[in-house]
Amino acid sequence: MxxxxxxxxxxxxxxxxxxxxxxxxxxxxxxxxxxxxxxxxxxxxxxxxxxxxxxxxxxxxxxxxxxxxxxxxxxxxxxxxxxxxxxxxxxxxxxxxxxxxxxxxxxxxxxxxxxxxxxxxxxxxxxxxxxxxxxxxxxxxxxxxxxxxxxxxxxxxxxxxxxxxxxxxxxxxxxxxxxxxxxxxxxxxxxxxxxxxxxxxxxxxxxxxxxxxxxxxxxxxxxxxxxxxxxxxxxxxxxxxHRLCAMEYIYFARPDSVLEGLNVHAARKRSGELMAEKDREAGIRGDIVVGVPDSSLSAAAGYAEAAGLSNEMGLIKNRYVGRTFIEPTQEQRDLAVRMKLSANGDVVRDKRIILIDDSIVRGTTSRRIIRLLKEAGAKEVHLRIASPPLRWPCFYGIDIATKKELVSARVDPVKLSEQVEADSLCFLDVADLERIYGQDRCCYACFDGHYPSSLYDHKEEADPAG
Ligand code: SF4
Known part of the structure; x- marks a missing residue:
């Protein structure tokens, strides 16, 4: 995260x-x-x-x-x-x-x-x-x-x-x-x-x-x-x-937690391995792997291990920036990103980077991070997301509030790749997640719209056309 x-x-x-x-x-x-x-x-x-x-x-x-x-x-x-x-x-x-x-x-x-x-x-x-x-x-x-x-x-x-x-x-x-x-x-x-x-x-x-x-x-x-x-x-x-929230594994839970018998760090590493498999099949090769701190670091480790690349600290998080920082203008928001996150110039310069993140909600942060890396001299940035596109809201206590906020509900991955200024963009799909967590074990509703319960008065909000 x-x-x-x-x-x-x-x-x-x-x-x-x-x-x-x-x-x-x-x-x-x-x-x-x-x-x-x-x-x-x-x-x-x-x-x-x-x-x-x-x-x-x-x-x-x-x-x-x-x-x-x-x-x-x-x-x-x-x-x-x-x-x-x-x-x-x-x-x-x-x-x-x-x-x-x-x-x-x-x-x-x-x-x-x-x-x-x-x-x-x-x-x-x-x-x-x-x-x-x-x-x-x-x-x-x-x-x-x-x-x-x-x-x-x-x-x-x-x-x-x-x-x-x-x-x-x-x-x-x-x-x-x-x-x-x-x-x-x-x-x-x-x-x-x-x-x-x-x-x-x-x-x-x-x-x-x-x-x-x-x-x-x-x-x-x-x-x-x-x-x-x-x-x-x-x-x-x-x-x-059994429909444990898949986002617990992908993003929320601490990596040292074990949910339903599966260690969160190990599950995230496996997601990185699957992304590396896809890139090997697609013939995409980077020079280094960089994870967005903190929740993507396990997936980055898995990718690097599977691809035989070095997993580098290309992004540094400033842990002491206040969590209530409000950035009303675009300029202030950009400045805030620089305060929270820095690109490690000596590491990323002239490199083809495989950038690993856990999910994309609006896409604005992905673009800012990619710009940071390119301004620091990165030659190419290939964004790999350790989950499927988020397309549906969650009604089970996770703040994925409206479809309007979810860029993947409106834009396909090719367009989104252009929008975030990546050289390529690839997501995992639900079948990949099932390979990691097992079949019929998790809720994937924010990815596939199959909510395990009735939605009562939230039905309209879940409408894909909404
Ligand atoms: S809809 Fe998504 S975030 Fe909500 S419980 Fe299901 S998997 Fe988790």
């Missing part, structure tokens, strides 16, 4: 700890490891067996917990959340976990994903008297749970059955922690043993960070309850499938 404004963005990450005397502190460390999944807000709720406590705010986890806030989160159980807003917007009320009082006690919820029938559910809940204090989808989960019947497990199962789309959420009560995953498994969620207790995380990199021991992924359509009685599991839906 290089420029957040020209890349899809992840919505959130969740992390929970059950039965550990420093639950809040380890949740904080877990959130740190998940920070790449959202930087606009962070929060932790904890339970001491009598009541729930919560601290949250806008900004990075280190900014929200910069004083002694963790000391005010007692108890052995906690859940945490890092947020990037898609549904609901970037407002303070939407920062999670969200808390509510239910008939059978207090609950806190932290959610990753997007519920596609949120509008239908919200309207129905409001008609039944529910009052919403945020615009976040996640509050719908709390209301549905509150209105459910039976035990907390039954209430959560009933809430899950009513929701469609993508969700991986954690619920904390005074005595238990629940983890639930949507019936398609769109968003990742894993569980681990942690000393005498357990932890649950959006990605395994956070499990490693606190030295917990990975046990397994939570399955699509499954709810797992952690309590003093141990671990209980149940499925809430008959129809379930």
């Amino acid at each position: 290089m420029f957040a404004e020209d890349k899809p963005r992840e919505e959130c990450g969740v992390f929970g700890v059950f039965h550990h005397d420093q639950a809040a502190m380890h949740t904080y460390f877990g959130l740190h490891a998940l920070q790449h999944r959202g930087q606009e807000g962070a929060g932790i709720a904890s339970s001491d067996g009598i009541r729930l406590y919560c601290h949250k705010g806008r900004g990075l986890a280190a900014e929200v917990f910069k004083g002694n806030e963790l000391d005010k989160l007692p108890g052995d159980n906690s859940i945490g959340h890092v947020r990037y807003s898609t549904a609901g917007g970037d407002v303070a009320e939407n920062v999670q976990p969200l808390m509510a009082r239910a008939q059978i006690g207090s609950i806190a919820a932290a959610h990753n994903g997007q519920i596609v029938n949120a509008n239908v559910l919200r309207k129905r809940l409001e008609e039944q008297g529910s009052i919403f204090f945020s615009t976040s989808d996640s509050e719908i989960i709390l209301h549905l749970i509150q209105r459910g019947k039976g035990s907390m497990m039954e209430k959560i199962a009933s809430a899950c059955r009513q929701m469609d789309g993508a969700f991986a959420f954690l619920v904390l009560t005074e005595h238990s922690l629940y983890a639930a995953r949507d019936r398609y498994g769109l968003r990742p969620l894993s569980m681990a043993s942690f000393d005498d207790g357990y932890c649950v995380s959006s990605e395994t990199c956070a499990i490693e960070a606190i030295q917990a021991k990975w046990l397994r992924d939570i399955r699509p359509g499954e709810i797992v309850k952690f309590s003093e009685q141990g671990v209980q599991s149940r499925f809430y839906a008959q129809e379930r499938s």
